[in-house]
Amino acid sequence: xxTIERVSQWSHRIFNTTANxxxxxxxxxPFAQSNFQKNILMEDVFESSDxxxxxxTGGITQGTxxxxxxxxxxxxxxxxxxxxxxxSIKEFGLRMKDGIVGMWNxxxxxxxxxxHPIEGLKNGYSAIKNVLATDMGKLFNTREKEVARLAKLxxxxxxxxxxSDAVKALEExxxxxx
Amino acid sequence: MNITINKTTKTYNRVSDIIDSxxxxxxxxxxxxxxxIGTNSSIDEVREMxxxxxxxxxxxxxxxxxxxxxxxGINDMSTVVAMSTINCLLSLEDKEEAMxxxxxxxxxxxxxxxxxENARSVKAxxxxx
Numbered sequence: 199x200x201t202i203e204r205v206s207q208w209s210h211r212i213f214n215t216t217a218n219x220x221x222x223x224x225x226x227x228p229f230a231q232s233n234f235q236k237n238i239l240m241e242d243v244f245e246s247s248d249x250x251x252x253x254x255t256g257g258i259t260q261g262t263x264x265x266x267x268x269x270x271x272x273x274x275x276x277x278x279x280x281x282x283x284x285x286s287i288k289e290f291g292l293r294m295k296d297g298i299v300g301m302w303n304x305x306x307x308x309x310x311x312x313x314h315p316i317e318g319l320k321n322g323y324s325a326i327k328n329v330l331a332t333d334m335g336k337l338f339n340t341r342e343k344e345v346a347r348l349a350k351l352x353x354x355x356x357x358x359x360x361x362s363d364a365v366k367a368l369e370e371x372x373x374x375x376x
Numbered sequence: 377m378n379i380t381i382n383k384t385t386k387t388y389n390r391v392s393d394i395i396d397s398x399x400x401x402x403x404x405x406x407x408x409x410x411x412x413i414g415t416n417s418s419i420d421e422v423r424e425m426x427x428x429x430x431x432x433x434x435x436x437x438x439x440x441x442x443x444x445x446x447x448x449g450i451n452d453m454s455t456v457v458a459m460s461t462i463n464c465l466l467s468l469e470d471k472e473e474a475m476x477x478x479x480x481x482x483x484x485x486x487x488x489x490x491x492x493e494n495a496r497s498v499k500a501x502x503x504x505x
Binding site: 341344345346347348349350351352353354357358360361362364365367368369371372375 | 382385387388389390391393394395396397398400401403405406408409412413414417418419422
């Protein structure tokens with residue numbers, strides 16, 4: 199490089215500071231080199247980007263540090279999503295509550311229209327109370343009903359053939375499976 | 377050959393329902409049905425369910441089947457069936473009838489020695505529980 203060319207470069211750097219500053223700013227901006235999008239960057243942004251492989255005492259390079267920062271940013275983002283999820287569950291619960299309250303009011307209204315107002319209110323209240331007091335498991339447990347039905351039959355004439363057939367069918371099922 | 381039975385099938389549930397119904401059936405003939413079909417089944421699970429049903433009835437006739445008879449209940453060849461029956465006997469709230477049957481078996485004449493030995497062991501366990 200000739201002396202004239204060097205002088206030309208110096209003069210350019212001395213007299214055209216704006217262009218030089220822009221160049222420096224761009225190169226030191228970590229957001230320009232990495233696509234972090236919405237993630238939060240935890241590293242020191244004032245550090246020069248020219249030292250790309252600076253080793254720390256723990257052996258962590260600048261690049262690794264940036265990756266960790268991205269990871270931490272993604273965790274923060276996950277937290278937000280998780281919070282949004284809980285919010286939606288809360289909303290769902292509130293809707294359910296409103297629905298139950300609405301159903302209760304409707305039941306009381308129906309009771310009122312059919313009978314005398316006070317009598318209807320009592321009926322509606324007692325009907326709902328009975329439904330709520332009933333064991334929901336028993337309402338849907340058809341097995342218990344079936345066992346109770348079979349227990350009323352005569353063991354020798356009615357239950358014995360049933361048990362015999364069922365055991366034979368089970369034996370065949372096991373033989374087929376084997 | 378050890379065959380694992382699928383306990384979620386319709387047939388298995390049917391057998392289970394019928395045996396459960398015979399547990400609560402007030403007719404004494406229910407014991408005879410359980411003894412004749414259930415305890416003589418080739419399937420371990422059916423014999424186990426039957427033995428438990430007979431213990432739960434907690435009657436002298438039903439307890440006699442699982443305690444005194446050879447190859448049934450506590451004397452079953454299958455360890456699972458025998459242990460399950462013993463466990464059911466130990467968990468009885470009212471053990472009075474079971475203790476009577478056990479004593480009769482221990483002191484009874486014409487009963488095989490191994491059956492008496494089993495009854496003696498179960499009686500000792502029941503006294504401790």
